[in-house]
Amino acid sequence: MYQTRWIMINIGIVGLGLIGGSVGLDLKKLGYCVLGVSRRKQTCQKAVALGVVDEASSELSLLSIADLIFICTPICDIIPTLKQLIPFLSPSAIVTDVGSVKTPIVEGVSQIWPNFVGGHPMAGKAESGIEVAQLGLFEDRPYVLTPNKNTPLESLEKVKAIVKLLKSQVYSCDPYQHDQAVAWISHLPVMASASLIAACMSENSPVVIKLAQDLASSGFHDTSRVGGGNPELGRMMAQYNRLEVLRSLYSFREKIDEFIQHIEQKDWQILEEKLRCTEQNRRLFLHYESSD
Numbered sequence: 001m002y003q004t005r006w007i008m009i010n011i012g013i014v015g016l017g018l019i020g021g022s023v024g025l026d027l028k029k030l031g032y033c034v035l036g037v038s039r040r041k042q043t044c045q046k047a048v049a050l051g052v053v054d055e056a057s058s059e060l061s062l063l064s065i066a067d068l069i070f071i072c073t074p075i076c077d078i079i080p081t082l083k084q085l086i087p088f089l090s091p092s093a094i095v096t097d098v099g100s101v102k103t104p105i106v107e108g109v110s111q112i113w114p115n116f117v118g119g120h121p122m123a124g125k126a127e128s129g130i131e132v133a134q135l136g137l138f139e140d141r142p143y144v145l146t147p148n149k150n151t152p153l154e155s156l157e158k159v160k161a162i163v164k165l166l167k168s169q170v171y172s173c174d175p176y177q178h179d180q181a182v183a184w185i186s187h188l189p190v191m192a193s194a195s196l197i198a199a200c201m202s203e204n205s206p207v208v209i210k211l212a213q214d215l216a217s218s219g220f221h222d223t224s225r226v227g228g229g230n231p232e233l234g235r236m237m238a239q240y241n242r243l244e245v246l247r248s249l250y251s252f253r254e255k256i257d258e259f260i261q262h263i264e265q266k267d268w269q270i271l272e273e274k275l276r277c278t279e280q281n282r283r284l285f286l287h288y289e290s291s292d
C-alpha cells in the first residue's frame with residue numbers, strides 16, 4: 001500500500017560513501033529522485049558522475065524537498081547531522097539512518113526528530129568511500145529496523161516498504177537487542193580478526209613471515225577479511241557499543257584460554273570434541289543444514 005502511494009517521493013541521502021552511495025544507486029535505478037549531501041564537494045561531483053544521485057551538494061538545504069532521508073555518515077556524525085538538518089526539513093519528512101550501533105542513536109534522535117526510524121543494513125565491504133558503492137549491495141542481505149515505543153507506525157511501514165525495494169530481508173527489533181546481537185556477529189568478529197592479523201604480524205622471523213605471506217590462502221583471507229576493514233568504523237563499533245563489545249570479547253578471551261589450556265595439557269580428545277561441536281554449531285547457526 002505504502003509502496004504504491006509513496007512511489008513519487010524524493011529521497012535524500014547524507015554521507016555519500018559506501019553505504020549511502022549504494023542506497024543511492026539502487027533507489028535511483030528504481031526511478032526515485034535522489035538528492036545527496038556529502039562533506040566534500042569532490043565527493044558530491046563524483047556521486048553525480050557515477051549516477052549515485054540526481055543532484056548533490058555539500059549544503060544540507062538541498063534536502064528541503066526530501067520526503068525520506070537516509071543519514072549514512074559515520075556513527076559519530078549521525079546525531080550532529082540531524083541537528084543541522086532539522087531547520088531544512090519539511091514537517092512530514094521521515095529520517096532513517098544506517099549506523100552500525102542503534103541504542104545511542106535511536107535514544108538521541110527520538111528526542112529531537114520523533115519521525116525517525118533507526119536502521120542497519122547488514123552488508124558491507126572492506127573498502128570505504130563513494131568509489132566502492134555498489135548496485136545491489138543489499139540484495140538478499142538482512143536489513144534491520146529498530147523502532148522504539150515513540151516510532152510512528154506509519155513511518156516504520158513506509159521505511160520498510162522502501163527497504164524492501166532494495167531486495168533486503170527486512171527484520172525489526174528493539175535497538176538494544178540489535179546492539180547485543182551485532183556485538184556477536186559483527187563487532188566481535190572485527191576485533192577477533194584484527195587480533196589475528198596483529199598476532200600473525202608479531203612473528204619476528206623475517207623468513208617465516210615472508211613464507212607465511214606466500215602461503216596465505218583462502219583460510220587466512222576469510223578469517224582476516226573483517227579485521228582488515230575500515231578502521232574508523234571498527235573504532236566506532238567499539239566506542240558506541242562498548243559494553244556489548246566488551247562482554248563478547250571477555251567471552252572470546254575465555255574461549256581462547258580454554259583452547260590454550262587443552263593444547264598445553266595435550267587434551268587432544270577434548271580439543272577434537274570441541275572442534276566437532278563448533279563445526280556442527282556453525283552449520284546450524286548459519287542454516288547450512290537442518291538440526292535433525
Ligand code: NAP
Nearest residue numbers: 015017018019038039040043073074075099100124128129
Ligand atoms: P564511508 O564509505 O566512509 O562513507 C561515509 C561518507 O560520509 C564518507 O565518504 C564521507 O564523504 C561522508 N561524511 C563523513 N562525515 C560527514 C558529514 N559530517 N556530513 C556529510 N557527509 C559526511 O562509510 P560507510 O561504510 O558507508 O559507513 C557509513 C555508515 O554506514 C556508518 O554509520 C556505518 O556504521 C554504517 N554501516 C557501514 C557498514 C559497512 O560495512 N561499511 C555496514 C552497515 C552500516 P566525504 O567526506 O568524502 O564527503
